[in-house]
Amino acid sequence: MENNFLLTDDMLWDYADGFLETKEKARVDAYLRQHPEQRKRLDAILTEKRAFADLPLEKPKTGFADRVMAAWAAEQAHVRATKPGKDWIIYVISAVFGLFIVSAMVVAGMQQTPAELPIEMPEVPTFDWGALFGNRVLQYGLYFSLALLALKFVEKYLEQRRVVDMLKVQG
């Protein structure tokens, strides 16, 4: 064993914490075998480490987890209420149908021209609107999209009410 080997407290702590390289660890092991009275220093360090490890954890106030979950639920509700999501599909379909209806009404109105006009009007292409509006598929499609649109508005309103009520409760 080297005569000038000095076992410092820092080295012992590094040994206890597992920071020493293999060669350095071997040197400390050899030194402790040669000087068993020095083991008391290592034992004191190990006792200190155990004291740290045995410290109790601090406890938060009762209901901490519930408050976290309530805050998370409120945040999720707010995100759902403000997120556009896939509702745009419904809006686009409803807008297309609405445009379709308005166009049909405009064209139908243009077809009802007076018998005599001071100027010659171009011929408006005629179309059998009765057959078109009589089509059951289109009728039901229109009713369905209007119903979906109405339900979406109701859902959004209820969601907003829920978020507002939750925020009122949290105060």
Add this chain to the structure above:
Amino acid sequence: MSATLSDETLIQQAQAGRQSAFAMLVKRYEQYAFTLALRFVKNREDAHEVAQDSFLRAFRYLPDFRGDAKFTTWLYRIIYSTSLNFLRKQNPDILSLDDEARPVRLKDEGSADVSMSMERDDRNAALQRAISLLSPDDSGIITLFYLYEHNLEEICQIMDLTMTNAKTKLCRARQRLKTIVEDKFATEIMV
């Protein structure tokens, strides 16, 4: 039965949207999160706020958690940055939690939340008190290494340190703690 679910399983369930998985993660780590937050911000009320904000941030970014590190490493990293942001809001001059020019002090150094009935409790309370008198970085690194038994690599990820810095910080924190214990709590701790 739910107590035996691993963190990985709970995280997968939480990522799939199960609220009960979120709740179980909070219950499992609330004391660890609160203790670490308290070490950083030095005040119980602030620690509640920091711990709650940290859990909310963790849940917000849970879809991005890929499991490269342990969940606790990731959570404690969030607590560390949330604590730093919290303290900077109160004192914009703070550069880090180890800023000796602008130390973070206990808001009420006179009080101590301790149980004094038994000798072991006295020692624990004194040691807790001594740790609370350290800087946030010092008390944080001692808590993470000795109490939470994280290795240095994990601590480097949590506190954004290099291995050399982490070792040096740990060594200095121990020395500073020893000084505090010898000055103020020698009779209670008797280590």
